[in-house]
Amino acid sequence: MKHPFADFSEDDAEKLRLEAEVRIKVDPHGNPVMELVHGDAVSLSDKGTIKHLKYVADRFHPCNCNAQEAIGGRCGEEGCGLVNCHRCFRKCESCLIGLCVVHQRMARVGGKVVVLCRHCLGQWKRKRLLRAVAGLFVQLEAPKEP
Ligand SMILES: [Zn+2]
Numbered sequence: 001m002k003h004p005f006a007d008f009s010e011d012d013a014e015k016l017r018l019e020a021e022v023r024i025k026v027d028p029h030g031n032p033v034m035e036l037v038h039g040d041a042v043s044l045s046d047k048g049t050i051k052h053l054k055y056v057a058d059r060f061h062p063c064n065c066n067a068q069e070a071i072g073g074r075c076g077e078e079g080c081g082l083v084n085c086h087r088c089f090r091k092c093e094s095c096l097i098g099l100c101v102v103h104q105r106m107a108r109v110g111g112k113v114v115v116l117c118r119h120c121l122g123q124w125k126r127k128r129l130l131r132a133v134a135g136l137f138v139q140l141e142a143p144k145e146p
């Protein structure tokens with residue numbers, strides 16, 4: 001594992017004190033990953049200046065919103081499972097599965113924009129097509145005005 005200070009410490013400065021709080025996470029392949037929570041670095045520059053840097057890691061939801069935002073829910077689309085914040089997370093208006101920003105499909109139903117999952121959007125499109133075809137037949141078969 002890479003030391004969490006490896007990314008942000010300056011090589012030219014002489015370190016006097018390094019402190020870091022790290023969280024050990026496991027990546028999708030099962031390997032441990034070090035994640036910096038916050039750190040503190042006191043260093044001495046070649047000109048004799050004592051530098052004190054505090055590092056705070058900002059964390060983000062997969063929807064790119066700050067992790068300070070409350071969790072909305074987990075996406076129910078197959079193979080996804082991403083957790084979005086409460087502002088980005090939506091539910092399919094038809095089957096009510098949770099949807100992340102990537103898997104939200106918009107459809108205009110009766111002048112109103114609704115969020116649908118991939119499956120329900122497919123069904124809705126098919127129904128709309130059937131209705132359009134049926135409407136055409138009604139028109140064709142309508143008795144002609146005498
Ligand atoms: Zn979000």
Ligand SMILES: [Zn+2]
Nearest residue numbers: 092095117120
């Ligand atoms: Zn659905």
Ligand SMILES: [Zn+2]
Nearest residue numbers: 075080100103
């Ligand atoms: Zn998703």
